[in-house]
Amino acid sequence: MLELLGAALVNVAQAKYLVPLVAGTLVGIVGGALPGVTITMTIIVVLPFTFGLDPLQGLAAMTGVYVGGSAGGLVTAVLLGIPGTPSAIATTFDGHPMAKKGEPGRAIWLGVWASFFGGLIGGAFLIGATGPLARLALEFGPWEFFSLFVFALSMVAGLVEGTLLKGLLSGALGLVVTILGSDPVMGRERLTLGIDLLAGGIPFLPVLIGVFAFAQIMTEVERSGGGAKLALAVDGAVRLTASQLKIIWEILSRPVLLLWSSFIGVLIGVLPAIGGSAASVMAYDQAKKFSRRPEKFGSGIPEGIVASESSNNANVGGSLVTIMAFGIPGDAVTAVMLGALTIHGIQSGPLFILQNPQLAYGIFAAYLLAHPIMVLLLALGARWALRIVTVPKAALFPAVLVLCVVGAYALANAISGVWILLAFGVLGYAMVKLAFPLAPFILGVILGDQIEINLIRAIMTDSNPWLFLTRPISGGLLAASVLSFVAALWQHRRMQNKAAAAAGDADF
């Protein structure tokens, strides 16, 4: 394993791979720093650029975006008090007060180095766990895969914000998308509704791009009309210098906080479709609970920044594990990466690491190298990131949508992909307006075909339906699905009761 990793590190350090990695990390930092532009949107924008690259070049660029984006959000979170990405929300709680107290450099560098160490801990988990988990998945038959995908879907539906019912319905609607057009087992046409465009089924990338890009852009448009740009609240003369050794020591002298926050990040990353925002808020909450001075949280203390930033970068490693071991995207960003693999004819899942060891270890190497690159780029350009947030959205949004069009068109060199992009853009925006979570929908679209294929394969191998329950792993996964459903139901009820009690208190 170490030999392969060493060779991959040397390989990725070549200009051929290093250039896309650096470019991706830079774009990620910029996208992360821009409030209103998430890492998902940034990676969607980068996707079409990877079509003309070889798979490792493309995936190195995307890994760079993921790592850079997770760290880039902290710049605006600290200096402007506006998180560049949702995963930097918890960083604002202590980062911005610290900057306001006259220590912007310390706040930024605490975040950067915490991201670095958290990311490396996530990387250690990624490298150590992917192989064993993939070997475990190789033991799976169609019953286990079916149950695993159902488990992933039920978990996402239950864990997303909002009501459980809408989470479930959103996941089920994602499955509906996959039944239109073509039967994945025999390849026969079905439910085309007389529309030629549906004859071969609906490709998932234009769906994903449309749903996420339009949902985000149109939500911004309805608020501001797009003409608004952020006022630069920090003057250009702000000093971001700090003693790096002192900052590193400040982080490493809190090993429990660093490890526990990174562990939370990894764990949340492994769970499908819950992103870095949940990880950073949860790690922040845990750091506060276990702190000897919880009352200081929110006033600009280093623990808050370390917890938030280490967890959101460790989260990236966790998210990459599930896609590489099981072929299940950990979040929307890895869903796009899954699409990039598919475009290059590479099947993700348990066989991925065995059949493509160079590519798999190349991703590990890119992930590890992206962290020092991220530190270097932020050292050189944190001040510039502040300038970028003044880009008017009226210029940014049309340009982003043009890149979405290129991505959707270039998949099959057909305009049908662009129509699908528009149709699902409308659907994505409608879902946001109806408060339907998007993550279960996308996971449903991605897993739908695999759920059907494995269900049919299992029944054709042995028509006894009880096998889904009596085979230990399959039964365990289905039991876990029911448990996660019940837990989510309990959690939602508890939150509703709390809200009702709070409303009752307010009345009196």
Add this chain to the structure above:
Amino acid sequence: MLSKDGWGGLVVLATSLLLFGLTLGLADNPLVPIGPGFYPRIVLGLTAGLGFWLFAADFVSRKKSEKPEHKLNYAAVLTQFGVFGLYVAALPGLGFRIATALYVAAASALLAPPRGVKGWLGLAVLALGTAAATWLVFERYLLVLLPRGRWTDF
């Protein structure tokens, strides 16, 4: 009166039932004992049930539609979707470069109308620059083919 949830549930229920009906017409394959309609019926049954649940929960709770705290600019959203629709429709005819320049100019101008000569000049640079840069990067350097216009051959 139903809220957004109730109407959403009704739409999902109606669509699911319609598609469920269509699956009944799917012919089985003699080679495969399970027909192409088997799995869709499970999925559509699930969405119909969940759609009904959403509708019923809303009907029973009789909650009113919440008004947003800030006034939202739906006209801008509708216009942006419309302009994007026109862009997609025009792509095969006009080709990527012309359609993209027109789209970026129109979308950007509608989002933030340019003021004065400088504003219009900036808009022209943005529109032409986006179209030219995208075309150059993708067609020339990444060898990704972009639509060529049927009417313009450009």
